[in-house]
Amino acid sequence: MASTTSDLKQILGELNKESFVTLLTKLIGESKYLQNNPPELIPEEDRVVNHLLDVLSPLSTITGGGPLIINHATYYPKRGNLIVTYPGTQPDKVVSFVGCHMDVVTADPTDWEFDPFSLSIEGDKLRGRGTTDCLGHVALVTELMKKLAETKPKLKSTVVAVFIANEENSAITGVGVDALAKDGLLDCLKGGPLYWIDTADKQPCIGTGGVIPWKLQGTGKLFHSGLANKIHVTQAINAMELTMDAVEEIQLRFYRDYPAHPKEAVYGFATPSTMKPTQWSYPGGGNNQIPGECTICGDVSVADCMKKLQEYVDDINSNIEKLKTRGPVSKYVLPDENLRGRLTISFDEPNSGVACDLNSRGFHVLCKATEEVVGHVKPYSITGSLPLIRDLQDQGFDVQTCGYGLTATYHAKNEYCFLSDMCEGYRVFASVISQLED
Helix, strand or coil: CCCHHHHHHHHHHHCCHHHHHHHHHHHHCHHHHHHHCCCCHHHHHHHHHHHHHHHHHHCCCCCCCCCCCEEEEECCCCCCCEEEECCCCCCEEEEEEEEEEEEEECHHHHCCCCCCCCCEEEECEEEECCCCHHHHHHHHHHHHHHHHEEEEEEEECEEEEEEEECCCCCCCCCHHHHHHHHHCCCCHHHHHHHHEEEEEEECEEEECCEEEEEEEECEEEEHHHHHHHECCCCCCHHHHHHHHHHHHHHHHHHHHHHCCCCCCHHHHHHCCCCCCEEEEEEECCCCCCECEEEEEEEEEEECCCCHHHHHHHHHHHHHHHCCCCCCCCCCCCCCCCEEEEEEEEEECCCEEEECCCCCCCCHHHHHHHHHHHCCCCCEEECCCHHHHHHHHHHCCEEEECCCCCCHHHHHCCEEEEEEEHHHHHHHHHHHHHHHHHC
C-alpha cells in the first residue's frame, strides 16, 4: 500500500528505458500504416492497439493476470481506441491521461535524412514519424499503466489511460474521442483532472487559439500576357496580382483592428491573433496567359472576425481602383470595357480555442509536478487549434494539457524526441498521481 506521496513515487520509480524503447520501436515500425490523410491514407490504429495489448493484457482482468480493465472500443474497421483502467478505492476520485493518439501525419521518405517509418537512435534522440506526435506518448503512458499493474499500489484514485484513433484529420468523424464521448465512455473521467497528453516541451500548455479557415477568390480578366497592353490601354486584370494585393490590405487592416489581447500575457501566448495565407491556386494556363481567376486560402485566429473580414472585402470591392497595384500597367479597373476586378471571401467551419482552468486543482498539481521534475514551470499557450479538447471542456471535463516531445519537430521532417524528456514526463505523471492521493 502506498501510504504517502513519497512512497507512491518510490513505488512507481523511473521509466523503464529498455521496455519503453522496445515498445516505441514496434510502434514507429507501424507508422507507415498510421498516416492520416484520407481518402488516400486511412490509418489502421489497431496495429498500435495490438502492441499495447501484448504489453497490458497479461496484467489485466482479461487474462486474470492483473488489475487492469481493458476496453477496446471500435467504431470503424481496424481503427480502434483503447481505454485502460487501474481501479482505485474511491469511486468519486479519478485522474486520466487522454489524447495519446495512434495516428500520425504523413511523411515522405525522400525528404527525410533517415527512414521516418523505423525508429533510429542517435544519442538521446529517438527519431521517426510519431516520436513527438504522438506515438512517443502512447508508449510512455503504456509504460505507466504497466508499472501500476505490476506494483499494484493501493490508490484512492482510479487511473485511466485513453489511447485514441483519428486525431490528425477530421475528414472522417465518429472514430475516435468524439465517438467515445458520445457513447458516454468518458463520463467517468469528470470526477478529476483529464490530462490531454499531446503537446510538447515539458511545460503545461494552458491555451490554444481558435481558427477559422478562409478562402479569398479574385476575379479579373484573362488575356495574353504579351498583348495585355496597347497604347495607353491595359486589356487585362491580373487576378493573381489582385488577390495578393487584397490579402496584403486585409492583413494590414486586421492587425490594426485586432491588437494583442490583455490576457495573452496571462496565458503566455507567444504570438497575437493572426490572419495569414497558407495556400493558393488558379485554374491553370500557359506562362503567356494572365490569369483571370485566383484563389488564396488561409486561416485566421479570431473567433468573431468573419463579419469584419467581409466588411474589408466589401470596402475593397467598392474602392478597387484605390487598391495598390504592381507598376504602371497593372490595373484592377478597365474603364473602356466597364470591367472591375472583384473579390469574394468565404469561410469554412471554425474551430474554437481553449483556455484551461487556471484555478483547478488539476492545473496546480501539474505545475507542482513540473517544477519538481523539470526544475522550473512556465505555462504557455499556442495559437494552433485543438478542437477535440475544446469539445471535452464544453462537456464538463477539467482538461489540462502537457507533453514531452518537441514543438520544433511537430509535423516536421526528421521528427524526433529526447529519451530524457520522456523519462521526465514519466516522473511528472507519477508525481501527479501521488499528489492527487492527498
